[in-house]
Every structure is written in structure tokens, then in C-alpha cells.
Amino acid sequence: MIGTAIHLARSTRQVYYEEAFILTHMTKIPVLTDAIQTKHAGEQGAVVNGKFVAFGKSLQELYAKAKAKGYKRDQVMIVPIPRPNVSYI
Amino acid sequence: MSPTFSFPYYQNRPHVPIVLEYGNRRQRALPLLDSGADYSLFHKQFALDLGLTWSEGEQRSFDTAYTTNLAVREFQLSLDLEGSRFPAPVCFAEIPDLFHRPLLGRAGIFDKFRITFSEQEQLVEIEPIN
Numbered sequence: 643m644i645g646t647a648i649h650l651a652r653s654t655r656q657v658y659y660e661e662a663f664i665l666t667h668m669t670k671i672p673v674l675t676d677a678i679q680t681k682h683a684g685e686q687g688a689v690v691n692g693k694f695v696a697f698g699k700s701l702q703e704l705y706a707k708a709k710a711k712g713y714k715r716d717q718v719m720i721v722p723i724p725r726p727n728v729s730y731i
Numbered sequence: 732m733s734p735t736f737s738f739p740y741y742q743n744r745p746h747v748p749i750v751l752e753y754g755n756r757r758q759r760a761l762p763l764l765d766s767g768a769d770y771s772l773f774h775k776q777f778a779l780d781l782g783l784t785w786s787e788g789e790q791r792s793f794d795t796a797y798t799t800n801l802a803v804r805e806f807q808l809s810l811d812l813e814g815s816r817f818p819a820p821v822c823f824a825e826i827p828d829l830f831h832r833p834l835l836g837r838a839g840i841f842d843k844f845r846i847t848f849s850e851q852e853q854l855v856e857i858e859p860i861n
Contacts, residue, residue, distance in 0.1 A: 705780075
């Protein structure tokens, strides 16, 4: 239905269908700040709704910290924190 | 018409959200979308956390841009990319750097989506192929 936005909420992610399904925004991709990257490079971040909520050097630690803050495992997206100023080949 | 999913680059690179599924365990992740990689590759921790039995994975050996004979274990998993669910091979290895550098490669994935990289806009767009 052109011009009609249908908003569906699926547990932790927001789904927007716009302009007759031409463009859809779903999982929110986080923005990594310099401060977070400097502090947590090499770890994994737990992201919920596009925001970092916990960090860990192992998945076990990551999920435990996220759980301590009230987030369920299925809500958490595991996001790598790369080292700053490193290029990949 | 299939929906198109548009994701901004993460750290100036194309990453896409994917859910790895095995049994009743799900793992949401944001690996690098790597068109130069034949297979998806995650750290061994991801496999163990999913409940996979390491010894049951098919042993394989990969060459990479900087090493040869990299030992990996391959498992057939169910993947979910923004509501599109499909089976795909996923490999795991015990390389420290892989923990913060998971890769989503071509096998079982790139043939199911029309994928557009836009360096200028720092976006990756994904459209399921019906």
C-alpha cells in the first residue's frame, strides 16, 4: 500500500515497511564512538536496539553482563569492537 | 516486490545483522559481509555457545590472504537475515583475532540475496531473491 507505513514490532527490533515494501529498516546498526572503541577494542559488545549495553572478553562474560542489566539473551546482538586505526586485508 | 534492507556501514565497513540458529539456541551477530570469502567464519566460542559439538563439525582446511591450511570445523546451520530463513554452511576456528572479526562469506548466502555495496553512501542493501 503505497504511502502507508506499517509498523510492526518484533520483540527487540522495529520493522518499518515503507512505500510498498521498497525500503525496509530493521535491526539498528550501532555507532561505535572513539571512547568505547579505545576502552573495549578486541572485545565484543552487546547491542540492544542499536545501543551498546555491555562488553565482554568472552561470549559468556558478555551475556552475563547483559543479563545483569536486565536483557535477555535473544535481545542481544553480538557486535565486534575492532582495534582503532586498523585496516583489514 | 521483495523488501530491500538497507544497513549503514559499521566502522566504515559493510556488516549485516544475522541470527545463527541451532536447535532452540539463537545467536544474534553483526559479522563483516565479505564478498571475497568463500565461507562464513566465526570464532570457536560462537560454536560452543550455540551448543554445537565441536568434534561433529566437518574438518576443513582454508587458505586465507595471509595464511595457509587454516583448520576449521564446518556445520550446517539455520540462518535468519531479517526474516529470511535459510540453511547455510558456517565454519568456526580457534584464531584469537577471529573473535572480534567474524565474517559472513558467500556460501549459502550470496545466492539468496541481491546485494549492493555503496561505498559513497556507506550503505549495504540486501534484497531477498524469491
